[in-house]
Amino acid sequence: MITRPSTSRVLEDVVEELSRDIMPLITDPAQQIRMHMLMIVLNDCVNASEREISVMRAEIPQYLNFVNDVAAATGDAAVAAAAAGASMGTSLVLSDVIADYESASRAFSTAMDLVMDTVNREFIERGEELLRQRVTNERAILSGSSAVGRSAS
């Protein structure tokens, strides 16, 4: 593998080319807005390419631990089945990590549903903290709110 530059650095360089040399040549306001949007997407891809696998691999065990603990504490069959159906494999291929992350997320939701329905405060607090962490991680990658292209008529 060629590691210099990294994928994130390649994308940063593409954004620089677009903003420095291509953007000034675009005179149509509608196309300028599209280009701004594309550069925001590319900047988010810079962040994602650096971190998304590690973020998901860090979150998956936390979800699985939560689900296993809820299953053990409650004896609930649905949560136990969710726990049995989710795992983290050894593959670091992105599509494999996404599949593990999604199954762990579904299992987490099943367990969270139960502790919310029964107002189990201890598990609710733990689950809510995992949700906060999930959104914090997401915000570190995705830029969030942008008013680019919002019509001011």
Place this chain on the structure above:
Amino acid sequence: MNVEQFQSFLDAVEPERGATVLSAAPIPGGYSRDTVMAEVRWADGTTEKFVLRGDPPEDMSVFRSDRAAEWAMLQAVKDLPDFRIPTPRYFDATGEYMGCKCIISEAIDSTSMQKFLDSGPDLDKAREDFVAIMASAHNTPLDSIADTIARPTSWRQHIEDVIANYERMLQIIGDTDPVLRYTLKKIRMNLPPEVPMTIVHGDLQPGNFLLSEGTDPYIIDWEFSRIGDPRLDLGYYLQIPMPPHLYHPDPEAFLTSYRALTGLTEEQINPAIAKYFLLLGTSHLMVDIIQGTQDVTDGLHRGVMGTFLMTAYAHFHNLYLDYSLDMPYSEVTA
């Protein structure tokens, strides 16, 4: 929606008036429909400007709405006394002439309230004006709206249909989003008190209010309008990212004015319920955004919006969790 298409349309619908389309230029911006400003000279020498509003190609768009339903709502509200809309003039219902279903309205010589806010006005006064415009739509008696506009059979059925947007989101993405599922559960635990249903605009924000010298403001962009709970519009406005915001600096002042103008009680609308309605008032858009991201995942192209709107997804995600974490737990799930 170009000069030639508009010319052929006017030749068909106004054969006696001798229209000459002088120009048709896209208006940049906006996330949903394609909009064009056109100028026409009639045979009697007068000129007129029009706004053409049509659907972008499906592979270039994310938000879905029905132009025929929008036209029906425009017809239903155009003569109401409490607020103004630019007069809807023509509708190419099939796209035969314009290349897409297209609504053609009079163009208003105006500036948007968002641009006005950018100019640094007195924001307390602007807030009162904004609330008054919002209330003018929400105070519309339902019996003044034509029966052609669908009415939910009950408030509860209407709210259930809106809440079901979360089920739709989760279904689209295979139930892989715990934040949405948590939010849905909190929504069901905290159903608000019922209020009378009225017109819901669906995108009520300063960018969709046109200020024109010597007239009352105009409300535009009715594509997401329906009959329902007016607090959906209020909640929707809470997430608008363009500054200056007219609610967040002083929610109590905003809601005191809104209650005074609409007659709703503090039990029916207060800061906590306004936050609740952010979760519901944005849900119709979030369904389309999530469908767009799933389409991209499935290898389809949805234009730049398909990927760019992941920023909105993240924005809503953050707000949904933030607001639903604040809601109390209830043993009784509605």
